[in-house]
Amino acid sequence: MNDNYIIKTTGLEHSHAKGTKTLTNINLNVAKGDIYGFLGPNGAGKTTTLRLLLGLTKIQTGKIEVFGQEFSSNRLAILRKVGSLIENPSLYGHLRAYENLEVYREIYGASKARVTEVLKIVGLEHTGKKKVKSFSLGMKQRLSVALALLPNPELLILDEPANGLDPTGIIELRELVKKLNKEEGMTILMSSHQLAEIEKMVNRIGIISKGEMIFQGSMNELKQLQKKQSKLLIHTSDDQTALQVLKAHEPELMEGVISVSYHNEQEIAKMSRALYEKQLDIYLLHPQQNNLEQLFMDLTTQHA
Numbered sequence: 050m051n052d053n054y055i056i057k058t059t060g061l062e063h064s065h066a067k068g069t070k071t072l073t074n075i076n077l078n079v080a081k082g083d084i085y086g087f088l089g090p091n092g093a094g095k096t097t098t099l100r101l102l103l104g105l106t107k108i109q110t111g112k113i114e115v116f117g118q119e120f121s122s123n124r125l126a127i128l129r130k131v132g133s134l135i136e137n138p139s140l141y142g143h144l145r146a147y148e149n150l151e152v153y154r155e156i157y158g159a160s161k162a163r164v165t166e167v168l169k170i171v172g173l174e175h176t177g178k179k180k181v182k183s184f185s186l187g188m189k190q191r192l193s194v195a196l197a198l199l200p201n202p203e204l205l206i207l208d209e210p211a212n213g214l215d216p217t218g219i220i221e222l223r224e225l226v227k228k229l230n231k232e233e234g235m236t237i238l239m240s241s242h243q244l245a246e247i248e249k250m251v252n253r254i255g256i257i258s259k260g261e262m263i264f265q266g267s268m269n270e271l272k273q274l275q276k277k278q279s280k281l282l283i284h285t286s287d288d289q290t291a292l293q294v295l296k297a298h299e300p301e302l303m304e305g306v307i308s309v310s311y312h313n314e315q316e317i318a319k320m321s322r323a324l325y326e327k328q329l330d331i332y333l334l335h336p337q338q339n340n341l342e343q344l345f346m347d348l349t350t351q352h353a
């Protein structure tokens with residue numbers, strides 16, 4: 050295997066119930082130093098994958114290697130170097146931030162100095178006597194990350210850490226994740242169902258839909274792919290004028306129908322306005338449906 054892969058899964062499959070597959074052939078590659086965004090709509094199988102990576106769910110089919118070691122036979126050695134935030138950890142509302150960390154400190158065999166250190170890393174060192182129950186959601190989330198940092202992990206796995214956070218909370222989380230990656234040298238794998246939440250912090254991205262990985266690569270590669278896939282078919286009363294009007298959208302004329310690339314609905318509206326202003330009749334204006342596009346709609350639409 051590539052020595053630089055911190056996580057490598059091969060042909061990972063999982064069924065929660067007989068006859069239904071939650072995961073099919075998941076080949077996830079997280080390289081050392083990555084901030085890897087694991088993206089997919091609700092129910093796509095992100096949590097199931099992360100639970101398998103953490104040994105919280107038993108592997109049925111396929112192989113998981115973490116730090117270059119086969120997972121099942123090196124479980125403890127691997128997990129010692131992994132920090133995770135996968136379900137909401139139990140925070141004690143009536144205790145202060147550092148007291149919460151004290152509760153978990155011994156479980157992780159961490160020093161008192163490490164408690165002070167992680168509080169500082171997540172920016173909660175000045176919360177003093179404030180009890181956790183009066184923390185904002187963002188502060189609670191950072192405290193949860195602090196818990197995961199206690200063992201000073203090389204790899205941090207975060208399941209939907211931005212869930213429920215307001216824009217300020219998301220920005221704070223983004224800064225924290227970047228800092229952990231840059232200053233503490235941590236490799237980070239985090240899941241999300243919102244492209245916008247993670248696109249500014251990740252360098253690599255994996256997209257899972259209905260239990261299958263449909264994309265894995267850099268943010269740039271993803272944008273290229275999206276661009277290639279989003280086509281709008283247009284038929285007007287005057288092809289040549291239309292080609293002229295649409296020239297910024299790389300138009301291609303085929304059998305009386307012009308195909309252009311576009312990125313969002315606003316662009317469609319703009320194009321139709323421009324054609325109308327040239328007094329062209331529009332006979333057809335048809336966004337070509339494809340799975341990736343539909344998926345992007347799901348990933349970029351705000352869910353409650």
Ligand SMILES: Nc1ncnc2c1ncn2[C@@H]1O[C@H](COP(=O)(O)OP(=O)(O)OP(=O)(O)O)[C@@H](O)[C@H]1O
Pocket residue numbers: 065066071089090091092093094095096097098209242
């Ligand atoms: N313990 C379980 N028993 C049965 N089905 C399950 C179990 N856990 C998850 N599932 C099902 O497996 C599918 C994938 O769920 P999973 O939680 O992995 O998705 P997800 O991408 O993390 O989505 P979400 O963000 O909604 O948690 C869903 O259809 C879910 O209902």
